[in-house]
Amino acid sequence: MSLSNPRSEYFVRADAVTLIQGGDSLNVLDRIVSTNILDMPNLASRDALFCDYNGRICDYGTVYTISGKVLLISSAAQHDITRRTLVDGTSWDEDCEILNADNAIFRISIFSTDSHDKFSGFGINFHSAEANQLIESGDHLFVKRESSFCDRLDILVKSDNVNSIKSILSGLDFVEMDSERWEICRIILGDPTINDALGNLPEEMGMGTLVSNDKGCYPGQEVHARIESRGRTIKNFCRLTGNSPLEVGKHSITDSGSISVSSSISIDGITHALAMIRLGESPKEVVQIDGDDFSMELLSYP
Amino acid sequence: MGILGGEGFSLPVVTETEVVDVELNFTEAAIGALRQNMSGDEESHVLVISAQSGGCSGYLYDMKIIEDPGDDGFQRIDIGDFDVLVHNTDSSMLNGINIDFKETLMGGGFQIENPNADRSCGCGQSFG
Numbered sequence A: 001m002s003l004s005n006p007r008s009e010y011f012v013r014a015d016a017v018t019l020i021q022g023g024d025s026l027n028v029l030d031r032i033v034s035t036n037i038l039d040m041p042n043l044a045s046r047d048a049l050f051c052d053y054n055g056r057i058c059d060y061g062t063v064y065t066i067s068g069k070v071l072l073i074s075s076a077a078q079h080d081i082t083r084r085t086l087v088d089g090t091s092w093d094e095d096c097e098i099l100n101a102d103n104a105i106f107r108i109s110i111f112s113t114d115s116h117d118k119f120s121g122f123g124i125n126f127h128s129a130e131a132n133q134l135i136e137s138g139d140h141l142f143v144k145r146e147s148s149f150c151d152r153l154d155i156l157v158k159s160d161n162v163n164s165i166k167s168i169l170s171g172l173d174f175v176e177m178d179s180e181r182w183e184i185c186r187i188i189l190g191d192p193t194i195n196d197a198l199g200n201l202p203e204e205m206g207m208g209t210l211v212s213n214d215k216g217c218y219p220g221q222e223v224h225a226r227i228e229s230r231g232r233t234i235k236n237f238c239r240l241t242g243n244s245p246l247e248v249g250k251h252s253i254t255d256s257g258s259i260s261v262s263s264s265i266s267i268d269g270i271t272h273a274l275a276m277i278r279l280g281e282s283p284k285e286v287v288q289i290d291g292d293d294f295s296m297e298l299l300s301y302p
Numbered sequence B: 001m002g003i004l005g006g007e008g009f010s011l012p013v014v015t016e017t018e019v020v021d022v023e024l025n026f027t028e029a030a031i032g033a034l035r036q037n038m039s040g041d042e043e044s045h046v047l048v049i050s051a052q053s054g055g056c057s058g059y060l061y062d063m064k065i066i067e068d069p070g071d072d073g074f075q076r077i078d079i080g081d082f083d084v085l086v087h088n089t090d091s092s093m094l095n096g097i098n099i100d101f102k103e104t105l106m107g108g109g110f111q112i113e114n115p116n117a118d119r120s121c122g123c124g125q126s127f128g
Helices: A025-030 A079-088 A115-122 A159-171 A179-189 A221-230 B028-038 B088-094
Strands: A009-013 A016-021 A044-051 A057-066 A069-074 A097-100 A105-112 A134-137 A140-145 A151-158 A235-242 A249-252 A258-267 A270-278 A286-289 A292-298 B045-054 B058-067 B074-078 B083-087 B098-102 B109-113
Touching (some): A009 A179, A016 A025, A016 A079, A025 A069, A057 A140, A069 A079, A079 B045, A079 B088, A105 A159, A115 A151, A115 A159, A151 A159, A179 A258, A235 A286, B028 B045, B028 B058, B045 B088, B074 B088, B083 B088
Parallel strands (some): B045 B083
Antiparallel strands (some): A009 A105, A016 A069, A016 A097, A134 A140, A140 A151, A235 A292, A286 A292, B045 B058
């Protein structure tokens, strides 16, 4: 096991998958997310946040528009709450049916440092593809994602076809990640899960671009508008790297309060962690946590 | 065929709604205002009160006067001159609400007090 960035690897993700169909499906979903999704064209994807009335994140997902239907891939941990909000929030006279697509559709995230050669095996020209635009190929949908360390392609695939996609990936020399390797990669990439984001404000998570201040009322809108007018947050999501182990939980920082670590992994004496740090007047590049030095980098949504 | 098409691709519907017997409370002012809005259509039309997601607090009220859709999925409450319908899917959120009508120089309108709500928006239209 190494702490290197993902190279030619893929991960079959265990997300909650919800299919929303009917003429009002995008409207119903738009009313409960902080991100404007009403202007999404067909065959597009967009990340979206679900917040509570205090403006704090309660779920995080990706919306896909597919031929008049909407596919929502959100966190497995919060699927009950998100689906209940969708069901309860659909008016009796709206044309909207909410279906459970867990175990029917899977999202496979593929990482590559030489995507031009690798992804052409799927008939996809990665470099000319637009990010977040869905490319239909047979029964699969491909979407190029923004990633700061390497190229990433997501494939939406029916459960019946997962094994055939795995065979193709294996033929192209991609290696399947187990959940531990995925955890390492996503921490290195600064990719938060709902465990990192839950209960935080979007702006604190560096996800301010997922808040549409011009879309009108939605849960948490008043708080988000106040933060926008105030212009800053007290805390910020960050990545830590150091040579000492760092447990998940709250820790004290020498001279400047505390830090809340939400994800952490240590291998070969190097620790990578994701955390929420309380910013001082001038954020430092190195912070001392429980007496040990860690380099700190503030993160924002790509 | 596409990712969402094909034979044998059927998915379970997410249905998790609690249904309760609805009671509604109207003030005389609210009944008077509704009677005025019904304008003689009491025999053929009904008032439907519903809730949908949205607003700052999570849910929004909606009131519509429509042609009587029958009882399919609705609970019918007789308040004298006309009937009020609440859909079963909204019953747990709307049971026990008090509906008033206030006339003010700044517009006024129907005001709903909801004992099931933990919070409501300043405008009074959103609850959660």
